Amino acid sequence: MKLLAVLMLLAAPVLAQERRDPRVEAVVQRIDPARMQSTVQHLAGFGTRHTLSGTQGPGRGIVPAREWVAGEFAAVAKGSRLKPFEDRFTAQPDGKRISQAVEIVNVGVVLPGTDAARGKQAIVVTAHYDSMPSDVMDPKSDAPGAIDDASGTAMALELANALRDQSPAISVYLVAVAGEEQGLIGSQHLATRLKGEGLEVIAMVSVDIAGNSEGQDGVRDSTTARLFSEGVPETESEAQKKLRLAVGNENDGPARQWARYAQRAGELYVSGLRLRVLLRRDRIARGSDHMSFAREGFPSLRLSEARENYRGQHQTPRTEGGVRYGDELFRFDANYASRMCKALTAAIASLSTAPAPPQEVTLAGAVSPDAKLRWKLPADAHIADVILYRRPADAATWQSALSLGKVSEVTLPSVTTDDWFFAVATADAAGNQSLAQPPSAVGR
Ligand SMILES: [Zn+2]
Numbered sequence: 001m002k003l004l005a006v007l008m009l010l011a012a013p014v015l016a017q018e019r020r021d022p023r024v025e026a027v028v029q030r031i032d033p034a035r036m037q038s039t040v041q042h043l044a045g046f047g048t049r050h051t052l053s054g055t056q057g058p059g060r061g062i063v064p065a066r067e068w069v070a071g072e073f074a075a076v077a078k079g080s081r082l083k084p085f086e087d088r089f090t091a092q093p094d095g096k097r098i099s100q101a102v103e104i105v106n107v108g109v110v111l112p113g114t115d116a117a118r119g120k121q122a123i124v125v126t127a128h129y130d131s132m133p134s135d136v137m138d139p140k141s142d143a144p145g146a147i148d149d150a151s152g153t154a155m156a157l158e159l160a161n162a163l164r165d166q167s168p169a170i171s172v173y174l175v176a177v178a179g180e181e182q183g184l185i186g187s188q189h190l191a192t193r194l195k196g197e198g199l200e201v202i203a204m205v206s207v208d209i210a211g212n213s214e215g216q217d218g219v220r221d222s223t224t225a226r227l228f229s230e231g232v233p234e235t236e237s238e239a240q241k242k243l244r245l246a247v248g249n250e251n252d253g254p255a256r257q258w259a260r261y262a263q264r265a266g267e268l269y270v271s272g273l274r275l276r277v278l279l280r281r282d283r284i285a286r287g288s289d290h291m292s293f294a295r296e297g298f299p300s301l302r303l304s305e306a307r308e309n310y311r312g313q314h315q316t317p318r319t320e321g322g323v324r325y326g327d328e329l330f331r332f333d334a335n336y337a338s339r340m341c342k343a344l345t346a347a348i349a350s351l352s353t354a355p356a357p358p359q360e361v362t363l364a365g366a367v368s369p370d371a372k373l374r375w376k377l378p379a380d381a382h383i384a385d386v387i388l389y390r391r392p393a394d395a396a397t398w399q400s401a402l403s404l405g406k407v408s409e410v411t412l413p414s415v416t417t418d419d420w421f422f423a424v425a426t427a428d429a430a431g432n433q434s435l436a437q438p439p440s441a442v443g444r
Pocket residue numbers: 128148149180208209288
């Protein structure tokens with residue numbers, strides 16, 4: 001059966017307001033700023049969570065901190081669909097940021113997927129529960145790490161609580177990792193392990209530094225957040241490079257599509273938060289745990305606050321010249337963090353239940369007046385619609401999203417392929433969309 005849509009696209013309409021899935025709305029409403037505040041307060045109370053800090057007395061150090069985090073995950077998982085998850089290994093001295101052998105434990109939960117045909121697909125969320133003072137090799141000094149990254153760890157726990165009764169098509173991993181400040185070693189182990197287990201991570205996010213709303217310059221912004229993603233995959237193959245040079249898709253890699261997805265879903269379900277899709281993989285010359293997953297070829301992004309205060313980051317708490325340094329609890333804005341958490345929850349609740357995406361998307365119509373796209377629809381009974389995204393070739397973001405119906409081909413009269421970018425997504429009857437797939441081949 002050949003299903004074809006012919007569209008008359010006269011003016012480029014702005015992205016229409018989509019309808020919300022009441023199920024996703026209900027999940028999003030479970031995010032609780034008061035509980036996030038309490039989680040961050042508790043984590044900051046361990047004094048230091050430096051990866052090499054071990055146990056330095058009752059309730060001080062990374063070992064009691066991780067036991068508490070594991071206990072919190074276990075409490076949320078009890079009696080739910082969530083399964084406890086642990087990734088434990090011994091990191092050997094590396095001549096860099098690991099001075100002695102140390103046990104590293106990544107802890108969290110997995111929400112198992114229910115679609116057997118997609119049994120190896122997953123979404124992964126990480127936050128890092130380790131922290132550091134001014135000197136990255138100092139495991140003794142206070143390092144409360146309220147923003148970096150108790151804020152993200154609180155979000156991972158909130159996500160677990162919000163999703164605990166859900167039955168998504170694909171699995172969702174929610175993991176608090178250690179070793180981030182020592183060179184991303186916890187997340188690297190996790191990414192390598194999951195890849196080794198044959199898992200296909202279709203979307204990964206590191207929530208890192210996501211709760212401070214007052215920048216170092218005093219400017220406050222609690223209504224914007226940033227999504228960082230690579231445009232060209234770090235693991236780009238020769239074939240991908242050839243396609244990129246042919247069609248110019250350096251702003252359309254899988255990680256960038258995932259960032260756009262998180263932006264669209266986040267803004268659809270959460271009022272009072274604008275998500276900016278920044279066209280770089282992280283802040284300049286800095287990094288986070290999403291880079292470990294990008295290195296394994298997985299589409300990964302970082303969610304972070306709009307305005308950072310560097311007096312809070314990687315600073316031993318102290319007052320110097322009348323200025324307060326240190327990553328302390330007073331910097332945490334729970335209402336702001338909860339909006340970011342709600343946005344992320346919306347994206348994950350929607351993507352994890354959405355149908356499988358279109359496959360083998362082919363762009364045709366070069367040196368002709370009409371653009372033609374065709375794709376294969378996977379055998380997924382939940383597909384109710386196909387959404388066509390497009391933007392002019394001099395724009396960075398999608399400018400229209402059109403519902404095509406359940407078709408596998410579209411012709412766009414008087415649309416010159418050279419002047420546009422396209423992608424297609426599947427959607428279920430409630431409007432939950434797959435990740436948008438740009439053309440992976442150019443044909444006739
Ligand atoms: Zn961090």
